[in-house]
Amino acid sequence: MSIYDYKVTLENGDSYSLDKYKGHPMIIVNTATKCGFAPQFEQLEAIYKKYQDQGLIILGFPSDQFHQELADGQAAAAACRTQWGVTFPMHQMIKVNGSDADPLFKYLKGEAFGMLGGAIKWNFTKFLVDGEGNVVERVAPKTNPDKMIPAIEKVLAQ
Incomplete structure (x- = not known):
């Protein structure tokens, strides 16, 4: 399977x-x-905003698995828009760990292991996927997204 086989x-x-x-x-x-x-x-x-015209997509997936999210995906997306100005696509609430984890996140974890092996350690684990669907980087929750810019620019240049 590839990332393109998943529905969200x-x-x-x-x-x-x-x-x-x-x-x-x-x-x-x-x-x-x-x-x-x-x-x-x-x-x-x-x-x-900086890279969307070059084709970059950001997809947000709310999860209450760590007990830090609102009641549902709609409420979370609304909060993201009003509080943080988010315009990238937000999705329904999912689980990222365990047997009932979302299939997409099972796939991502299998493609890029982290500190806890396959498990997602916390909110804001970021996966960078290139234009061919390959997971090229898994970025820790505490890592500032700006630190991803060199890798983002590299995949945009491919």
Whole structure:
């Protein structure tokens, strides 16, 4: 399987295949609006605005697995827009760890192990995917998204 075989659901309930983003580099991130790392939304949005015309897509996936998210994906997306100015696509609430983890995140974890092996350590684990669908980097929650810019520019230049 490739990343393009996965379907995801936007916060409004509309589902789509990641095949929609073939040829586009992506940052896929699990988010939580009540997390201490939530200011990263501003940095992710700045990166999105700077590079979206070059094809970069950022996809946010709210998760309450670490007990730092609102009641549902719609509430989380609304908070992201009003509090942090997020314009990139936000999705329905998912789980990122365990047997009932979202299939996309199972795939991402299998492609790029982290400090805890396959598990997601915390909110704001970021995965950089190149335009061919390869997971090229897994970035720790505490790492500022701006530190990803050299890798983002490299995949955009491919």
